[in-house]
Ligand SMILES: Nc1ncnc2c1ncn2[C@@H]1O[C@H](COP(=O)(O)OP(=O)(O)O)[C@@H](O)[C@H]1O
């Protein structure tokens with residue numbers, strides 16, 4: 055299956071149960087480290103992570119620490135920080151750096167409304183990771199790694215906790231490296247925290263990174279009167295994703311207006327529009 059989805063519904067055969075069959079397919083990493091604009095310190099941390107992943111195999115598998123350090127083993131890395139700062143890109147880049155495919159799992163892919171199905175789906179994810187020798191990447195992992203529900207008055211809470219227990223067990227058994235990305239770290243369950251070896255913090259780009267981002271997202275071919283330095287200084291507190299989106303939105307606006315060049319005022323308006331919609335929304339809930 056070459057399409058970019060992990061949920062595959064077989065339309066021809068009659069489904070055995072009400073649930074569609076889930077197939078988790080790894081993909082070639084879409085980004086490399088060179089595609090991501092980050093402060094040097096964060097970039098170095100990502101490179102360290104890639105090294106850790108390589109060495110984890112040596113230490114745990116070949117040198118046998120999987121037997122002696124079964125439960126102190128730390129196999130995860132967590133990329134955290136605001137939405138749109140390059141965490142998903144970074145996960146791809148790490149996999150690419152390791153010359154591995156990446157198996158991207160969003161919680162929605164494994165969550166099932168049927169009691170007991172979610173843990174089964176999670177097992178399939180880990181099995182697929184093993185079978186395909188790919189890097190597991192739990193994107194937007196908040197839902198799955200957050201604290202256990204303590205007030206278990208409802209069946210749903212029981213099943214959420216059951217899912218977490220299964221997740222912990224699967225992580226304990228897993229022989230390989232896992233990447234998580236989350237916009238919230240506050241809610242992480244300590245049991246998961248203990249299994250994560252490195253936390254890499256992503257921040258909104260500083261002035262220099264914003265300059266580089268603007269430069270990156272203004273195509274060479276585009277006729278324009280944009281001043282990168284001006285843009286970088288004028289708009290603080292915006293993410294790489296905001297910059298990329300603003301450029302694209304402004305370009306479509308210019309095209310619709312029949313302009314043959316992109317005027318800076320259109321980009322200003324596009325950024326302001328993004329800032330406004332972010333403020334109108336709960337900033338934590340904005341999806342990149
Ligand atoms: N640091 C960055 N460098 C280059 N592009 C970025 C960066 N951060 C975000 N982008 C742009 O925004 C898009 C969304 O970024 P993503 O990695 O999904 O953010 P996150 O996972 O942190 O929410 C990327 O595909 C890219 O176009």
Ligand SMILES: [Mg+2]
Nearest residue numbers: 141142193342
């Ligand atoms: Mg993301």
